[in-house]
Amino acid sequence: MRALVRPPSPELAQGLLTHIDRAPVDVELARRQWDGYVSALESVAWQIIDVPAAPDHPDSVFIEDTMVVHGDRAVIARPGAPERRGEIEAARQVIESLGYTVTTIEEPAFLDGGDVLKIGDRCWVGVGGRTTVDAVPQLAAGLGIEAVGVPVSSVLHLKSGVTALPDGTVIGYPPLVDTPDVWQPFLAVPEESGAHVVVIDDETVLMASSAPRSADLFRERGLRVIAVDISEYEKLEGCVTCLSVRLRG
Numbered sequence: 001m002r003a004l005v006r007p008p009s010p011e012l013a014q015g016l017l018t019h020i021d022r023a024p025v026d027v028e029l030a031r032r033q034w035d036g037y038v039s040a041l042e043s044v045a046w047q048i049i050d051v052p053a054a055p056d057h058p059d060s061v062f063i064e065d066t067m068v069v070h071g072d073r074a075v076i077a078r079p080g081a082p083e084r085r086g087e088i089e090a091a092r093q094v095i096e097s098l099g100y101t102v103t104t105i106e107e108p109a110f111l112d113g114g115d116v117l118k119i120g121d122r123c124w125v126g127v128g129g130r131t132t133v134d135a136v137p138q139l140a141a142g143l144g145i146e147a148v149g150v151p152v153s154s155v156l157h158l159k160s161g162v163t164a165l166p167d168g169t170v171i172g173y174p175p176l177v178d179t180p181d182v183w184q185p186f187l188a189v190p191e192e193s194g195a196h197v198v199v200i201d202d203e204t205v206l207m208a209s210s211a212p213r214s215a216d217l218f219r220e221r222g223l224r225v226i227a228v229d230i231s232e233y234e235k236l237e238g239c240v241t242c243l244s245v246r247l248r249g
């Protein structure tokens with residue numbers, strides 16, 4: 001497996017906030033936590049591909065929002081927040097250089113990668129925050145898979161509320177999920193950040209160390225859990241998924 005990542009900006013502490021209050025961000029600690037996150041991916045033999053840093057873009061470390069990748073296709077996002085639109089071009093150049101077939105979300109639609117939950121050959125797209133409904137058919141056409149729009153009202157992105165375990169079970173923190181009934185099976189987790197996993201392989205997930213009770217729940221299901229401390233990114237409404245784009249092969 002390979003993953004795109006992007007080093008944090010020195011301006012990280014000025015990142016956008018929508019649903020939570022600002023708390024001081026320790027940029028040095030954030031840098032070490034990012035190194036720890038990258039090391040965790042390297043420890044499972046993922047090859048890391050850096051998108052060049054964007055020092056003037058505080059949220060650029062959240063590379064997930066710049067694109068959605070499926071198989072050999074990539075759809076470049078059109079961020080709902082104007083402050084983040086300057087992050088896109090460098091990410092596009094890297095994914096194009098890797099040989100992906102690239103399309104782009106076109107105006108007037110907006111889409112953030114964090115709003116797209118892919119499970120197999122279908123994806124759900126969170127609409128109502130950074131992503132608009134007219135992006136859904138564009139995404140489906142670009143990726144060549146089915147895309148279903150679902151409302152998102154109380155968190156930044158769809159994947160701030162729900163992600164999926166390796167077996168396809170959707171996990172979510174109920175107070176932040178608008179439509180738990182659309183996913184079968186759905187597993188409620190007891191902590192907000194317990195809803196965020198990066199699937200490493202069929203038996204392993206990467207998640208934040210801030211959700212120990214959810215980690216226990218996953219271990220009881222037979223999963224191996226790799227936990228990383230990303231406290232400084234959580235203060236900016238970021239999570240483990242936001243910090244990379246998973247690529248195959």
Ligand code: CIR
Pocket residue numbers: 015016017018059062064065081084113114115156157159160236237238239241242
């Ligand atoms: C933002 O508001 O855009 C950033 N502060 C956080 C982005 C987190 N990205 C994600 O959930 N995919």
